[in-house]
Amino acid sequence: MGRVATKDSTPSRPRSSAKTQAQKRLAGQRALAAAGGNRSSRRRRLFITLSPIVAVVVVVAVLIGARLGSASGSPASGQSVTPASAAVVGEVTAVPATVLNTVGAGSVTTLPTAITGTPLTAANGQPQILYVGAEYCPYCAAERWGVVVALSRFGTFANLGATASSPSDVYPSTATFTFHGASYTSSQLAFSAVETQSNQVVNGSYTPLDTLSAADQALMTKYDPSGGIPFIDIGGKFLISGASYSPAVLQGKTQAQIAAALTDPTSAIAKAIDGTANVITAAVCASTGNQPASVCTAPGVVAAAARLP
Amino acid sequence: MATVAETSARRDGRVGYGSLAVALAGLAISAYLTVEHYTASTLLACPESATINCQKVTTSQWSHIGPVPVAVLGLGYFLAMTALCTPPAWRHPTLDRVRLVAAGAGVVSAVYLVWIELFRVGAICLWCTAVHVCTLALLATVLWTTSARRP
Numbered sequence: 001m002g003r004v005a006t007k008d009s010t011p012s013r014p015r016s017s018a019k020t021q022a023q024k025r026l027a028g029q030r031a032l033a034a035a036g037g038n039r040s041s042r043r044r045r046l047f048i049t050l051s052p053i054v055a056v057v058v059v060v061a062v063l064i065g066a067r068l069g070s071a072s073g074s075p076a077s078g079q080s081v082t083p084a085s086a087a088v089v090g091e092v093t094a095v096p097a098t099v100l101n102t103v104g105a106g107s108v109t110t111l112p113t114a115i116t117g118t119p120l121t122a123a124n125g126q127p128q129i130l131y132v133g134a135e136y137c138p139y140c141a142a143e144r145w146g147v148v149v150a151l152s153r154f155g156t157f158a159n160l161g162a163t164a165s166s167p168s169d170v171y172p173s174t175a176t177f178t179f180h181g182a183s184y185t186s187s188q189l190a191f192s193a194v195e196t197q198s199n200q201v202v203n204g205s206y207t208p209l210d211t212l213s214a215a216d217q218a219l220m221t222k223y224d225p226s227g228g229i230p231f232i233d234i235g236g237k238f239l240i241s242g243a244s245y246s247p248a249v250l251q252g253k254t255q256a257q258i259a260a261a262l263t264d265p266t267s268a269i270a271k272a273i274d275g276t277a278n279v280i281t282a283a284v285c286a287s288t289g290n291q292p293a294s295v296c297t298a299p300g301v302v303a304a305a306a307r308l309p
Numbered sequence: 310m311a312t313v314a315e316t317s318a319r320r321d322g323r324v325g326y327g328s329l330a331v332a333l334a335g336l337a338i339s340a341y342l343t344v345e346h347y348t349a350s351t352l353l354a355c356p357e358s359a360t361i362n363c364q365k366v367t368t369s370q371w372s373h374i375g376p377v378p379v380a381v382l383g384l385g386y387f388l389a390m391t392a393l394c395t396p397p398a399w400r401h402p403t404l405d406r407v408r409l410v411a412a413g414a415g416v417v418s419a420v421y422l423v424w425i426e427l428f429r430v431g432a433i434c435l436w437c438t439a440v441h442v443c444t445l446a447l448l449a450t451v452l453w454t455t456s457a458r459r460p
Binding site: 041044045048049050052053056057059060063064067139169170171228242243246248251 | 364365368369370413416420423424427428429430431432445448449452453456457
């Protein structure tokens, strides 16, 4: 009995301890199982999350690889410059005032910005319009139409060339003029045009044409540090950077078709080009003291002037 | 002491906030691109080179889908996703499918726009790329949070 009693009484603590240890072991196993389950769940979630992301990254990488593989590495040459036909020049430089007045600001999407500083003048004291562009540039191609229509109200162009923007850029082969080799005379203002590059490719790049003077370069650096073209400084009072309308309007059209459309105020081409011309005219009038009055007070110009900043 | 489930829920909650943060970032960039679209492209602070040219992309003929500018579509998308990723919206499991489909549609649209940039415009817009990254990150955060609710 004594031994039994001893056996029964003294091991009561070890049995309790063993029970506690078993409970701890069980809790540990449960925690391990929970942690294992948590890790498994986390792996599953990572798989669900990352699979589509990796797939998208692979697709984009394939697209970039395909683009790099298909890129020729250099642009293609565009249409060589030829003298603009007399018929086209005649239509563009003499758009009827009734049409211009009907169009007003037309479908111009990007208006000139007002700039402050020293007025831009030529050596003879006349207000100066500085144009900087390039023959390959599709936005310059679109903007030249409006420039020619507008400045023809103040003076006369000579030796305008016919060409097109690069066939390998956006809005490929947009029909246009070139100011390289052209001249302009006016009793109201001076026009200085710089076509920095042609649309002809030699050794992988467009051949250089005109060189920017240090003063012109300084103006571009001041007002358009990114170097975007076309860049048009209108008498130091207004700045046009980029096209005033989308060159998409001119896609697939020949010079003759574009010129012919300018006399139809309901056409998309007239709304874009004649509208741009009225806006440019209004900006120029701010430098010429609203002279000539017949131009600067025309209803189309007045309507465009109301849109200027 | 927090249980594993509670800890996991708190973690999930943080990821839910992550999706909201990504949606807000996308919303901010889309708003900037929309403002730029309706003001003047010269406001767009973007470096210009042969391959990186924001103005070339945002003024291209593919910058509209029908009459609606892509920038405005992006703004509308991130507005909707911001609403779907707020904590009250996350508390409605019925919105899980809507969120997933919307996030997936956003990524598909982004891949399409990358294709347009590479093969049609021939230039990359950095701000647009930032929006595309936000779209992908949004899908990741939505998937991560939603997968925690499913067995």
